[in-house]
Amino acid sequence: MKNLKDLVKIRAEIRKKEPLIHAITNPIAINMVANSILFVGAKPICAEHPQEMEDITPKADALSINLGNINQSRMEAMDRASFFASKKGLPIIIDLVGIGASRLRLNVAKNLLDKYKFSLLKGNASEIIALAKGASSAKGVDVGKDDEDKSLEYVIKTCQDLSKKYQAAVLLTGKIDILVKDNKYYLIENGCPELSNITATGCMLTGLISAFIAVTDVINASLLAMLIMEIGAEMSDKDKPYSFFVDLMDKIGTISDEIIIDHAKIKEGEI
Numbered sequence: 001m002k003n004l005k006d007l008v009k010i011r012a013e014i015r016k017k018e019p020l021i022h023a024i025t026n027p028i029a030i031n032m033v034a035n036s037i038l039f040v041g042a043k044p045i046c047a048e049h050p051q052e053m054e055d056i057t058p059k060a061d062a063l064s065i066n067l068g069n070i071n072q073s074r075m076e077a078m079d080r081a082s083f084f085a086s087k088k089g090l091p092i093i094i095d096l097v098g099i100g101a102s103r104l105r106l107n108v109a110k111n112l113l114d115k116y117k118f119s120l121l122k123g124n125a126s127e128i129i130a131l132a133k134g135a136s137s138a139k140g141v142d143v144g145k146d147d148e149d150k151s152l153e154y155v156i157k158t159c160q161d162l163s164k165k166y167q168a169a170v171l172l173t174g175k176i177d178i179l180v181k182d183n184k185y186y187l188i189e190n191g192c193p194e195l196s197n198i199t200a201t202g203c204m205l206t207g208l209i210s211a212f213i214a215v216t217d218v219i220n221a222s223l224l225a226m227l228i229m230e231i232g233a234e235m236s237d238k239d240k241p242y243s244f245f246v247d248l249m250d251k252i253g254t255i256s257d258e259i260i261i262d263h264a265k266i267k268e269g270e271i
């Protein structure tokens, strides 16, 4: 069983080290991602001009790339940033936003995954299924009903196949989050349905994971980021959508270690 007391100690570590995180994300999410990274104690840089990747990426401590709202320039930037991050041995994570809705995004994702080594592949059920099977029931950037209703066994196996293929951890988010690496899996049952009523909460989670992965391994980084975000959401005022959003952002920076430890719902298993 994960030692939660050790897990939350990573929060002090990140505040001490203040790692620099290069996050190439989408314009819908960019402010939320940059602020989430700042609120947990790291420093974001969201540079995206292809010609400055050579200067920016190698000076960072981790790279995250996000396929939401892709355009030609960001496509080139993501490839170049992944190249320079790989050369430097930095952890890289990819958020597969919208690959179930667009063949372009699916091909971009496959190309990057074939060329570079990623620490984490992340998406909702439709995005993970699209990558593994080539098709999904995605509703734009959101999960489709058919994919959402797939059995736990089916989605765990799908994540495991991808984890083995790409030698990376795989995170499928939703009501229950599934984190898989090789033969081990974690189920995280925190969060609340209101999280899907705000745009880009998945992108925000990616930002948080990319902050923590600069100071710890991919499993600890993913688990801690999910607990902060999802228990933070459980503790937030749900009366009005925008107040919920503001409260959630505050909770990311201020939620206590004790509340995280008391409310965490993590199960572990072997496949």
Ligand SMILES: Nc1ncnc2c1ncn2[C@@H]1O[C@H](COP(=O)(O)OP(=O)(O)OP(=O)(O)O)[C@@H](O)[C@H]1O
Pocket: 097, 123, 124, 125, 141, 142, 143, 173, 174, 175, 176, 177, 190, 191, 192, 193, 194, 195, 196, 198, 199, 200, 201, 202, 203, 204, 205, 226, 229, 230
């Ligand atoms: N029904 C739910 N109950 C609890 N938590 C949820 C629920 N739906 C989503 N979440 C949580 O919301 C966050 C975002 O997950 P989601 O799967 O909606 O991401 P996404 O589709 O990639 O989001 P986006 O594309 O808007 O960034 C995760 O932390 C996830 O655990």
Ligand SMILES: Cc1ncsc1CCO
Pocket: 026, 028, 029, 068, 069, 097, 098, 141, 199, 200, 201, 202, 203
């Ligand atoms: C709405 C939307 N469109 C592209 S990215 C994004 C944010 C949620 O993924």
